[in-house]
Amino acid sequence: MENPIWGNGIFRKKKKEEGIFALLKQVPIFSDLTARELVEIEKIVHRRKYKKGELIICKGDPGLGMYIVVEGSVEIVDEDKKAGQRRLASLTKGSFFGDLALLDESPRSASATASEDSEIIGFFRPEFLDLISRKPKLGLKVVLALARVVGERLRRTNELLIKIPEEKGTSSNG
Amino acid sequence: MDSYTFQLYSQILKTFWRIILIALGIAAVVVLFPFMKDVLTILIISALLSILLSPVVNLLESKGLGRSWAILAVMVLILGLLVFSFQMIVPRLIRSINALTDRLQSGIIFDYNQKIEDFIIKNFHNAELAKNVTARLNELGFQLLGSLGALFKSVGSFLASIVIIPVVTFFMIKDARHFKRAFISKVPNQYFELSLNILYKIESQVGKYIQGQAIDALIVGILSIIGLFIINLVFDNPVPYFVFVGTIAGLGNLIPYVGPVLGAIPALALAILSNPPHLGLILIWIIILFIVVQAIDNALISPLVVSKSVNMHPLTVIVAVVIGGKIAGPVGMLLAVPFTGVIKVVFSQVTWGLKNYKISFPSKIEEYSVLNRKR
Numbered sequence: 001m002e003n004p005i006w007g008n009g010i011f012r013k014k015k016k017e018e019g020i021f022a023l024l025k026q027v028p029i030f031s032d033l034t035a036r037e038l039v040e041i042e043k044i045v046h047r048r049k050y051k052k053g054e055l056i057i058c059k060g061d062p063g064l065g066m067y068i069v070v071e072g073s074v075e076i077v078d079e080d081k082k083a084g085q086r087r088l089a090s091l092t093k094g095s096f097f098g099d100l101a102l103l104d105e106s107p108r109s110a111s112a113t114a115s116e117d118s119e120i121i122g123f124f125r126p127e128f129l130d131l132i133s134r135k136p137k138l139g140l141k142v143v144l145a146l147a148r149v150v151g152e153r154l155r156r157t158n159e160l161l162i163k164i165p166e167e168k169g170t171s172s173n174g
Numbered sequence: 175m176d177s178y179t180f181q182l183y184s185q186i187l188k189t190f191w192r193i194i195l196i197a198l199g200i201a202a203v204v205v206l207f208p209f210m211k212d213v214l215t216i217l218i219i220s221a222l223l224s225i226l227l228s229p230v231v232n233l234l235e236s237k238g239l240g241r242s243w244a245i246l247a248v249m250v251l252i253l254g255l256l257v258f259s260f261q262m263i264v265p266r267l268i269r270s271i272n273a274l275t276d277r278l279q280s281g282i283i284f285d286y287n288q289k290i291e292d293f294i295i296k297n298f299h300n301a302e303l304a305k306n307v308t309a310r311l312n313e314l315g316f317q318l319l320g321s322l323g324a325l326f327k328s329v330g331s332f333l334a335s336i337v338i339i340p341v342v343t344f345f346m347i348k349d350a351r352h353f354k355r356a357f358i359s360k361v362p363n364q365y366f367e368l369s370l371n372i373l374y375k376i377e378s379q380v381g382k383y384i385q386g387q388a389i390d391a392l393i394v395g396i397l398s399i400i401g402l403f404i405i406n407l408v409f410d411n412p413v414p415y416f417v418f419v420g421t422i423a424g425l426g427n428l429i430p431y432v433g434p435v436l437g438a439i440p441a442l443a444l445a446i447l448s449n450p451p452h453l454g455l456i457l458i459w460i461i462i463l464f465i466v467v468q469a470i471d472n473a474l475i476s477p478l479v480v481s482k483s484v485n486m487h488p489l490t491v492i493v494a495v496v497i498g499g500k501i502a503g504p505v506g507m508l509l510a511v512p513f514t515g516v517i518k519v520v521f522s523q524v525t526w527g528l529k530n531y532k533i534s535f536p537s538k539i540e541e542y543s544v545l546n547r548k549r
Contacts, residue, residue: 060532
């Protein structure tokens with residue numbers, strides 16, 4: 001990131017980070033955005049580098065926002081006193097996690113840790129809310145896309161819930 | 175030395191160096207403060223202005239204006255208003271101070287001295303005591319006028335920096351996000367979310383608090399001006415320069431408990447100096463006006479616009495005002511309470527963060543590393 005104090009803010013020629021824009025475009029909540037709108041998103045995200053084994057988010061901590069994997073891989077782990085640690089998913093380049101924290105500050109439902117040296121983009125709720133107030137059209141596009149993602153997830157959960165009694169019934173009959 | 179002891183030793187050494195560096199930093203700030211005072215004043219005023227103007231800039235941006243253009247538009251508007259009000263108020267202010275000095279020099283002091291002396295001689299039968307009291311009162315009066323002159327001198331140096339402040343404010347509003355990103359990029363990963371969340375919460379609460387205080391002061395100022403204008407209409411102008419007095423009442427309102435009294439004193443003093451007919455009745459109406467304004471402020475305005483999270487104990491307010499006065503005179507007294515409010519917000523948010531985030535991250539990282547190795 002360019003130093004805001006020593007960097008020339010007026011005559012600075014912005015380097016187009018095509019790779020990052022292409023990556024953001026892969027994320028469902030940014031997929032409908034134009035190149036110009038992606039530039040606005042790029043201005044408010046945080047890029048971080050994590051070493052292998054480093055914790056990114058911890059289960060139970062207040063949720064602040066979502067993360068997108070740029071390089072490397074991330075493991076989502078569920079910690080439970082009784083069941084111990086359970087690996088839920090392994091995420092690679094272009095995958096995202098923690099998106100529900102864009103909606104509220106509920107505690108994180110799982111932990112995420114870098115399973116190799118990784119680069120990650122963070123997109124956080126306060127910046128998102130600020131974006132909605134400054135650029136309502138762009139904000140609305142992201143909100144609708146986020147609602148679609150959450151709705152899709154709810155639909156899948158419903159389908160799974162319907163399947164469970166059916167499977168139970170089949171196993172008890174069998 | 176086993177690896178655990180070695181890690182502990184290096185951790186203690188790191189903490190020790192950090193404490194030394196922080197102590198040196200604080201010492202440097204204290205030593206350099208007199209030299210940095212002007213720069214700090216400009217930075218603080220610009221930061222306050224950027225907090226106050228950001229919502230308007232955001233509003234213009236949401237209407238489709240580019241951020242830089244939105245900031246420029248707001249700055250031009252504010253500068254226009256400032257130039258207009260300076261053109262309107264400053265000549266009147268100078269005229270009113272001159273008039274006040276003329277009145278004081280044209281024997282009004284002598285009249286009051288005589289009245290006080292007569293009162294003491296009549297009640298205490300002590301001519302020497304009467305002379306001492308009037309001499310001391312005169313001395314106090316001239317000291318007060320002298321400090322008023324010093325205040326205007328500081329306003330003069332403030333006017334000199336008025337060219338720099340808009341430029342600094344412009345970049346503070348435009349690049350606030352970049353400054354924040356640059357700062358947060360230096361925070362270690364294990365404290366990243368914690369620091370970012372605390373920073374956002376502090377930014378939001380401090381912004382709301384300062385905006386609330388400013389709106390509150392503005393409304394109290396306007397109400398006082400309207401009230402004094404009505405008193406002037408009814409009683410044939412007993413409080414001259416009422417716009418100036420109302421402005422002081424609005425600014426004084428930044429200091430809880432003391433502010434309302436500070437606001438009423440100039441109005442009462444000017445009315446006494448004008449010495450109009452029905453003086454007693456006018457003084458009662460002025461007191462009633464300021465009580466009503468305070469009641470409206472406490473019942474309607476404050477609960478709506480001032481953040482409740484920054485309620486302060488009266489003792490805290492008094493200590494803050496005294497310290498502020500010692501450091502930076504009248505301006506320091508005015509800014510002491512908002513500044514203490516900011517410190518309170520910072521402290522409460524840091525405490526919230528430390529309570530809600532699990533800080534034992536390094537050990538957790540080790541746990542996960544062990545988990546990864548096992549897998």
